[in-house]
Amino acid sequence: MRSEILKIAALHLKPLLLSLSLILLIRGHNEPGGGFVGGLMAGTAYVLYGMAFGAEKTRQLCMVKPFLLIGLGLLFALVSGLLALLLTGGAIMEGIWFSIPVYGDFAFKLGSPLLFDSGVYLLVAGMLMLVMLSIMEEG
Amino acid sequence: MKLAYLLIILYALAFAAPFVNLYLRKYSGWILAALPILVFGYLLSQVPAVSAGTVYAEEYAWIPQLNVNLRFQLDGLSLLFAMLITGIGGLILIYAGYYMRSYEKTGRFFSYLIFFMASMLGLVLSTNLIGLFVFWELTSVSSFLLIGFKHEKPEARDAALQALLITGLGGLALLAGFVLMSIPYGTFELTVMIANPDLLTGHRLFIPALILILAGAFTKSAIFPFHFWLPGAMQAPSPVSAFLHSATMVKAGVFLLARLNPLMDGSEIWFYSLSVFGATTMFVGAWLSIAQTDIKKILAYTTVSAMGTLVLLIGTNTTYSMNAFLIFLLVHAFYKATLFMMAGNIEKKTGTREIEQLGNLRAYMPIATGIMLLALLSMSGLPPMLGFIGKELIYEAKVNAPGAAPFILAMGFLANTFMVFVSIRLALDIFWGKEVRFTQKPFEPDISLLTGPAILVLISLFLGLFPDIIEKSVVTSALRAISPDTEPVDLKIWHGFNLVLLLSAITILTGVMLYLYKTKTIAFARMVNLRYFRTRFSKRFFDFIGLFLHLTKKKTAFVQHGYHRFYLMTIFIATSVLVWYMIAKVPFTHIQLESLRTVPLFYIAVAALIIMSAIATLTAQSRLIAFISIGLVSFGISVIFITFSGVDLAITMIMVETLMVILGAMVVYHLPKYLNYSGKSSRVRDAMIALAFGSFMTVLVIKTGAAPPQDKVSDFFSLNSYPLAHGKNIVNVILVDFRALDTMGEITVLAIAAIGIYALLKVKLKPGE
Structure with a gap:
């Protein structure tokens, strides 16, 4: 029941969805988006691919195992929370910001919340992949 | 340092x-x-x-x-x-x-x-x-x-x-x-x-x-x-x-x-309770050690007795008892650690700890025999070990105990006699006596096994000969900490002829007598234990634990029955009842029904879509249709979110709903055909629960809207989002910064849920597990 249309669509939509998910993650701090939606979208890319090509091929495609993604996600979030505690002696989960001057007054701001959000992103994507693969490989 | x-x-x-x-x-x-x-x-x-x-x-x-x-x-x-x-x-x-x-x-x-x-x-x-x-x-x-x-x-x-x-x-x-x-x-x-x-x-x-x-x-x-x-x-x-x-x-x-x-x-109660419990334990422990045959069990019961003695000594609260407490603490630590290690050695080298299967070990392990004998001398309170000084002090304390001296003295005398008996038995029955057939040929334990016991008995012997060393070094300062008014007693191995020495002599003689009639003593102890100490504390304890587990299992089976639909019902009913109660308590404010007239056609259309999809869900003939219809309800809601500029919520909801429908469809694929419809009575029941829940939501929303706006937490976030957290998207800033710890908890739950799903689907038990 694998449809050719779905296959071609999935093949081309996957990179698009993945890049869109990354954009959502990065812009999330100032505009609608964020790690959760981004992670959902990244997971969707693989769900779509899985529907078109089956579980085995999707598993081959994944560079990292879903469990590793989940673990990394938790680790990122935890590390971002502990950063403030270790670096500045502040409270746990306090944001830390680094300003990277680019041109004049304009500076690129990088903070521990982005690390936290990346953790959420990885965890959600990994969870979706894990659940989808488990269901598809069942029976 | x-x-x-x-x-x-x-x-x-x-x-x-x-x-x-x-x-x-x-x-x-x-x-x-x-x-x-x-x-x-x-x-x-x-x-x-x-x-x-x-x-x-x-x-x-x-x-x-x-x-x-x-x-x-x-x-x-x-x-x-x-x-x-x-x-x-x-x-x-x-x-x-x-x-x-x-x-x-x-x-x-x-x-x-x-x-x-x-x-x-x-x-x-x-x-x-x-x-x-x-x-x-x-x-x-x-x-x-x-x-x-x-x-x-x-x-x-x-x-x-x-x-x-x-x-x-x-x-x-x-x-x-x-x-x-x-x-x-x-x-x-x-x-x-x-x-x-x-x-x-x-x-x-x-x-x-x-x-x-x-x-x-x-x-x-x-x-x-x-x-x-x-x-x-x-x-x-x-x-x-x-x-x-x-x-x-x-x-x-x-x-x-x-x-x-x-x-x-x-406090008087402090001393009374310590004396009573201490004396009882001292006696019971020593008595129960008589009939045991396992070396470690014997030692365990003598330890119980020693703990009782220590508690009793604190409770007696005299100069002698406080000094005796500290000395006996050391004495007991030295000989008991040695004896337990030697019990391990004997088990290691002969394969058994049963006293009746041992004998004549002296011929095989002379050094071990020497160490064990010295430790046993200390336990039975014989010179020249530190144990002798300890026991003399304890007797001195008991003779001078205020209040119930005769009673405590009698208990102490019996306990000490049993200790002497047990010590002799451990020495003679293991190291002398008949040669028995060993399952493995015993030999001298290795140096690592003997170092610790040897050092401990030698310390005990040395301190027994020169007791004033500990008196000057540790006893004086320890006494300051536990009983500041108590003076240290002069420690000597030879006190001269007095009542205490007479007591010691009688104790040892009685102990020897008990050993001479060993079979009778043990038989008597067993008989008394069987007839009067029938209560097995340990068994009672496990009975109690069993009963407790039984009760908790019953309770858990009642609350955690495992039926998902009943869990949902419990949640919905409980929430409805509680919220309706609160709604009824707060006076109803005026609702401006006029404003309903100006609702744009667009909203009415979306609302109609939502209602129609909900009805379609209820009447669906297959699970797939039900899934898709309920997805439609959510899409309608996300449209409303968008129009009220809740873009973040809307995209998240659309993503979640899409995935729900897809994953739902995948699951449905594996389920058996949708044949069993619920009966009429359960449908009516479910409808009533649903109505109660839906109606309180509606009333709650209307009432919340009618209430005058008060200090809102959202003001704080919108004011501080950029200055404090460098972010313009308030929702995201709350999620990843202000309330990051909550999010951390939520993603942990997600991870656990994913592992749970994986375990449910992937881990298959082998038959019989």
């Missing part, structure tokens, strides 16, 4: 132990013992200063808002205990290095043992009650792991659980007692309390606090009626018994009583 460093060093060693063991298998015992022995050396070097009256103390803030800090203090009492813990601990590690070779996972064993040692050290050094309690519990946990080390044996698991539950329950009582104690003072600092004891003893909470603290101390020290866990704990490997059940774990309770003595010594 800071005291906290000593603890940190030992805890670090506990974590390093498995690696040391991995790379230095053969010598790991000796190497691991080095650090505790160094710590012992450091403590020993502090003896002159401490006996001169110096008290080292240091404090670390932990939860200063609640007056909970870590405060460590090295005074006479804690120094004495700390030296016993690290010194004997080091010797035990040397012993265990060889003893545990035949076991698996020895690295883990060393880790537990050193962890226990560090916790025990923390316990005796702490003077903040909460800190003390934490270390107290850590010793319970690590002793659970140690007793149950041979976890493949069900008896070992039961014994470990029993010890954990009893000491754990006692620990809870202790915590409650500490909290009550802190109420009059507003602090958990013991030194502050001791400076002003009347505040506690005059307080109305004193009696409850006293009972709770005694419960904690008595369970830990195996005092009657909680004595039964200790013989059970003999399931532990011998190094554990030699360490935990001679000088440390069981002495923690005694230590606490000694520590609290200056605080409580204005």
Whole structure:
């Protein structure tokens, strides 16, 4: 029941969805988006691919195992929370910001919340992949 | 050097132990013992200063808002205990290095043992009650792991659980007692309390606090009626018994009583309860040791008796009893650790611990025989060992005991007689007597197995000959800590002819007589035990636990029945009832129905879509259609979110719903056909629940909208989002910054749920599991 249309669509939509998910993650701090939606979208890319090509091929495609993604996600979030505690002696989960001057007054701001959000992103994507693969490989 | 460093060093060693063991298998015992022995050396070097009256103390803030800090203090009492813990601990590690070779996972064993040692050290050094309690519990946990080390044996698991539950329950009582104690003072600092004891003893909470603290101390020290866990704990490997059940774990309770003595010594009840429970335990332990045949069980019951003696000595509260307490503490630690280690050696070299299957070992292991004999001399209180001085002092204390002296003296005399009998039996029946057929040919234990026992008996012998050394060094300063008004007694091995010496002589003669009629004595003890001591405490305890488990299973089966639909119903009904109750309580404000007229057509259309999809869900003929229809409901809601500029919510909802439908479809694919529709009655019931829930949501939303806007938390976020968190998207800033800890919890739940789904789908049990 694998449809050719779905296959071609999935093949081309996957990179698009993945890049869109990354954009959502990065812009999330100032505009609608964020790690959760981004992670959902990244997971969707693989769900779509899985529907078109089956579980085995999707598993081959994944560079990292879903469990590793989940673990990394938790680790990122935890590390971002502990950063403030270790670096500045502040409270746990306090944001830390680094300003990277680019041109004049304009500076690129990088903070521990982005690390936290990346953790959420990885965890959600990994969870979706894990659940989808488990269901598809069942029976 | 800071005291906290000593603890940190030992805890670090506990974590390093498995690696040391991995790379230095053969010598790991000796190497691991080095650090505790160094710590012992450091403590020993502090003896002159401490006996001169110096008290080292240091404090670390932990939860200063609640007056909970870590405060460590090295005074006479804690120094004495700390030296016993690290010194004997080091010797035990040397012993265990060889003893545990035949076991698996020895690295883990060393880790537990050193962890226990560090916790025990923390316990005796702490003077903040909460800190003390934490270390107290850590010793319970690590002793659970140690007793149950041979976890493949069900008896070992039961014994470990029993010890954990009893000491754990006692620990809870202790915590409650500490909290009550802190109420009059507003602090958990013991030194502050001791400076002003009347505040506690005059307080109305004193009696409850006293009972709770005694419960904690008595369970830990195996005092009657909680004595039964200790013989059970003999399931532990011998190094554990030699360490935990001679000088440390069981002495923690005694230590606490000694520590609290200056605080409580204005109270009559304190002394009465200690005397009564102590004397009873002293007698019961000694009596029960007579009929035992397992060497370690015999030793366990004599330990129970010794703990009773120590508690009794605190309760007697005279100059002699306080001195006797400290001397006997040392005496017992020396001989009991030796005897437990030797029991392990005998088992190792002959394959049995049953006294009746042993005999004439003297011919095979002469050095071991010598060590064991010296230790037994100390246990039966014969010169020239330190045990003799200890026993003489105890008799002196009992003769001069205020109040119930004749009663206590009689109990003490009997207990000592039994001790003498048991000592003779352990000596003669094992090392002399008939040659028996051994399953393996016994030979002299190895040097690692004999080092510890040999050192301990030699110390005991040396101190027996020169007792004034301990009097000057540790006893004087320890007395200052437990009973400031008590003078140290002159310790001598020869007191001249007096009543006490006569008592000792009669005790020994009676003990010998009992041994001469050994078969009759043992038969009599068995008969009495069978007829009058039928109550098996240990069995009763497990019956109680079984009953408790049965009840909880029933309760759990009632609440956690496993039917998802009933869980949902419970949640919906409970929420509806509670919220409707609140809605009815708050007066209804005016609702501007006129504003409904201006609702744009667009909203009406979306609302119609939502309602139609909901109806379609209800009447759907297949699961797939139901899934898609309910997805449509959510899409309608997300459209509403968009129009009210909740873009974040809307995209998230669209993503989630899409995935729900896809995953739902995947699951539906595997489900059996949709055949069983619910009956009419259950449909009516569900409809009523749904109506109740939906209607309260509606009313709640209308009422919330009508309420005047008050101080809103969203104002804070919109004001501070950019300045504090450098983000313009408030929703995201809340999620990843202001409320990041909540999000952390939520993603952890997600991860657990994913693992749960994986386990449900992937892990298949083999038939029969």
